[in-house]
Amino acid sequence: MPAIKVLCIWKVNEELKSYLQKGLKSFPDVKIIFPSDISESNLIELAIDADVIVGWRPTRKI
DSSP, X not given: OOOEEEEEOSOOOHHHHHHHHHHTTTOXXXXXXXXXXXXXXXXXXXXXXXXXXXXXXXXXXX
16 A cells, blocks of 8 residues: 655644654554645645645645
């Protein structure tokens, strides 16, 4: 099965990031992307390959 790429489009705090990573550890085909650069241009570039985008009110371009 191909990997599922999940893109978070906000600055995820460390506690939530750790919780998600631990909770999805048994699902190696799920890759969560926590970008350090959340500028619109970077998110647009990352969103091209994402299967799922998680966040509040993404711009129309994303």
